Amino acid sequence: MSSADLVFRNALIVDGSGSPGFQGDVAVGGGEIIAVGEFDGEGTEEIDAAGRALTPGFIDIHTHFDPQLCWDSLATPSIEHGVTTVVTGNCSLSLAPVHKNGIAKVISMFEVIEDIKKRTFDAAVPFTWETFPEYLDHIREGLGINVSPLIGHSAIRLYVMGEDAQKRAAHPDEIEAMCAIVEEAMAAGALGISSSYVDIDENMDPVPSRFAELDEKIALCKAMAKSGRGVWQVVPFFPDPAQQLANIKELGEISRAAGVMCSLQPILSSPDSPNAQESIDALEEERAKGARVYGQVMPRCFDLNMRLSETSMLLYGLPGWKAIMDEPMPGRIASFADPDRRAALVEEMGKAAGMSAAIALLRVGAVKSATNEAYVGKTLMEIAASEGRSIGDIVLDIALADDLETEFQLKDVLNADKEAVAGLIDHPLCHFGASDAGAHITQFCGTGDTTHLLEYYVEKTGKMTLERAVHRMTGEVAKDWGLADRGLIAVGRPADLVLFDPHTVAVGDTVFRNDFPGEANRYIREGRGYDAVVINGEIVHRDGKYTEARPGRIV
Ligand SMILES: [Zn+2]
Numbered sequence: 171m172s173s174a175d176l177v178f179r180n181a182l183i184v185d186g187s188g189s190p191g192f193q194g195d196v197a198v199g200g201g202e203i204i205a206v207g208e209f210d211g212e213g214t215e216e217i218d219a220a221g222r223a224l225t226p227g228f229i230d231i232h233t234h235f236d237p238q239l240c241w242d243s244l245a246t247p248s249i250e251h252g253v254t255t256v257v258t259g260n261c262s263l264s265l266a267p268v269h270k271n272g273i274a275k276v277i278s279m280f281e282v283i284e285d286i287k288k289r290t291f292d293a294a295v296p297f298t299w300e301t302f303p304e305y306l307d308h309i310r311e312g313l314g315i316n317v318s319p320l321i322g323h324s325a326i327r328l329y330v331m332g333e334d335a336q337k338r339a340a341h342p343d344e345i346e347a348m349c350a351i352v353e354e355a356m357a358a359g360a361l362g363i364s365s366s367y368v369d370i371d372e373n374m375d376p377v378p379s380r381f382a383e384l385d386e387k388i389a390l391c392k393a394m395a396k397s398g399r400g401v402w403q404v405v406p407f408f409p410d411p412a413q414q415l416a417n418i419k420e421l422g423e424i425s426r427a428a429g430v431m432c433s434l435q436p437i438l439s440s441p442d443s444p445n446a447q448e449s450i451d452a453l454e455e456e457r458a459k460g461a462r463v464y465g466q467v468m469p470r471c472f473d474l475n476m477r478l479s480e481t482s483m484l485l486y487g488l489p490g491w492k493a494i495m496d497e498p499m500p501g502r503i504a505s506f507a508d509p510d511r512r513a514a515l516v517e518e519m520g521k522a523a524g525m526s527a528a529i530a531l532l533r534v535g536a537v538k539s540a541t542n543e544a545y546v547g548k549t550l551m552e553i554a555a556s557e558g559r560s561i562g563d564i565v566l567d568i569a570l571a572d573d574l575e576t577e578f579q580l581k582d583v584l585n586a587d588k589e590a591v592a593g594l595i596d597h598p599l600c601h602f603g604a605s606d607a608g609a610h611i612t613q614f615c616g617t618g619d620t621t622h623l624l625e626y627y628v629e630k631t632g633k634m635t636l637e638r639a640v641h642r643m644t645g646e647v648a649k650d651w652g653l654a655d656r657g658l659i660a661v662g663r664p665a666d667l668v669l670f671d672p673h674t675v676a677v678g679d680t681v682f683r684n685d686f687p688g689e690a691n692r693y694i695r696e697g698r699g700y701d702a703v704v705i706n707g708e709i710v711h712r713d714g715k716y717t718e719a720r721p722g723r724i725v
Pocket residue numbers: 232233234260261606609
C-alpha cells in the first residue's frame with residue numbers, strides 16, 4: 171500500500187484546467203501531487219473534504235509585496251484568500267538592482283507610487299543587497315508564500331544610468347549593460363520585466379522607465395526572451411484614453427519584435443470613458459497582427475479611501491494640497507489649518523480635474539470627532555450643496571476636526587458596472603488579477619479579489635462557473651505568464667492547493683490596522699470559507715490560523 175504525507179478525501183476537485191470538476195481524492199507526498207481521483211493508500215494526515223472544493227492555489231499576477239516580504243514572508247493577507255503565488259516587482263519598481271546611493275530614490279518612488287511609507291522601509295527593509303539575485307537570496311530565507319518576481323525597468327535604469335535615467339534615452343553601451351542585468355535576473359528566477367508609461371516620482375517627474383525609447387524596450391525584451399520565457403508588464407498612461415491606445419500599439423510592436431507576452435494593467439470599466447471597450451478593441455487588433463498583449467482586470471469596484479493624515483492619489487493633481495501632504499504628520503495639521511493658505515487651497519480644489527475631480531464624490535466614512543458624526547454617509551457634494559460652501563472648505567473643516575484622520579470613501583464609481591465587469595473578467599484577452607496587493611495600503615486593500623470572484627460572480631450571481639473562475643486564477647495565468655509547473659492539480663505538479671466551501675466563501679470586513687513596521691497603517695481584509703491552504707505540500711493556513719510551515723519558493 172502506498173503512503174502519502176497528506177490526503178484530501180472525497181473533494182470536489184476543480185483542477186485548474188477549466189474542465190468540469192469531479193469528486194475524488196488528492197494525495198500529496200514530497201511536496202508534490204502523487205495521486206488524483208482515487209488513492210487507496212494512507213496519508214500521515216487525512217482531511218475529510220466532503221462538501222468542499224479543492225483547487226490549485228491561486229496566482230496573483232499583480233502585487234507590490236517586494237518590501238513587505240522583508241518582514242512578512244507570508245505576504246499577509248494573501249494566503250487567507252487562497253493565494254499561493256504572488257508576482258512582485260510590478261509597475262517598473264523593484265528593490266534591486268540598487269547602488270547604495272540609489273536606495274533613497276527607490277524608497278521615495280515606492281512611497282509616492284505605491285503608498286508604502288519611508289519609515290516602514292527605514293524600520294524593516296535592510297537593503298543588504300545590490301543585485302537582483304542578492305535580493306532574491308535575501309527573501310528566499312524562510313519564505314512562506316511562493317514568489318515570482320519581475321525586475322523593474324525604472325530600477326534597472328537608475329542602477330545603470332544614475333540621475334540621467336530621468337533625463338534622456340539610453341546610449342547603446344547603457345542598453346547593453348541593462349540587458350546583462352536582465353539576463354542575470356532571469357537566470358536567478360525572474361519571471362520578466364515591468365515598466366510604466368504613467369508614474370511620477372516624489373518631485374512629480376516621470377519615473378526612469380518613461381524616458382526609454384522603443385529600441386531600449388525591445389532590446390530588454392530580447393535579452394529576457396533568451397531565457398525561453400518572459401513577461402513585459404506595464405502601466406499605461408490611463409488618464410488619457412488616446413495615449414493608452416498608443417501604448418497598446420507599442421506593446422504589440424514589442425511583443426512581435428521580441429516574441430514576448432505583454433501585460434497592461436488595469437483595464438477598468440468607467441462611466442465617463444469608453445476606455446475599456448476601446449482598449450479591448452486595440453488588444454484584439456494587436457492579437458490579429460500576431461502579438462500577445464493582454465489586459466489585467468479586477469472583479470471589484472475600484473473603491474478607495476482618502477485620509478489627509480496618510481497618502482492620497484486623488485490629491486496628486488492639486489500641487490498646493492500635494493505639497494502639504496508631503497509634510498510629515500503631525501506638522502501637516504498646522505499647515506492645513508493655516509488661515510493664510512486656506513483661500514489658495516479652496517480655490518485649487520474648486521478647479522479639480524482628472525482623478526482629483528472624484529473628490530466631490532467622496533463620502534464621509536469613519537470619523538473621530540462628535541461634530542463630524544452628522545456627516546457620516548454623505549458625499550462632499552451633498553454637504554457643500556446643503557451648507558452653501560465649497561468642497562475645499564468642507565474637506566478642510568471635517569478633516570481638521572479629526573486631526574486629519576477622517577476616512578473619505580470613494581465607492582461604486584470606477585469598475586462599478588457589474589455587467590460590464592462580468593464581461594471584462596471573462597474576456598480571453600484579459601488576465602484576472604489587477605489587485606495591486608501590498609500597495610496603496612492606506613487607500614484600499616487589493617488582496618481579496620480571488621475571494622470576491624468566487625463569492626459574487628460564481629456563488630451569488632452565477633455569472634461564471636466555478637471551473638472557469640478557478641481556471642482564470644490558476645491554470646490560465648500559469649500558462650500565459652510562464653509559471654509552467656503551477657496552476658494545475660495533476661500528478662507530478664508542486665502541491666499548491668486550496669480547500670474551501672464554494673457556498674460560503676466570502677470577503678470579510680475591511681479593517682484599517684496599525685501593524686506595519688515604523689508604526690504605519692494599512693487596510694486589510696480577511697477571507698472566509700477557506701479550510702486549508704497548502705504550499706509546496708505543506709499546510710500553511712488552516713481554519714483561520716497560520717501554521718509554522720514556511721515552504722515558499724522563488725518560482
Ligand atoms: Zn502596480
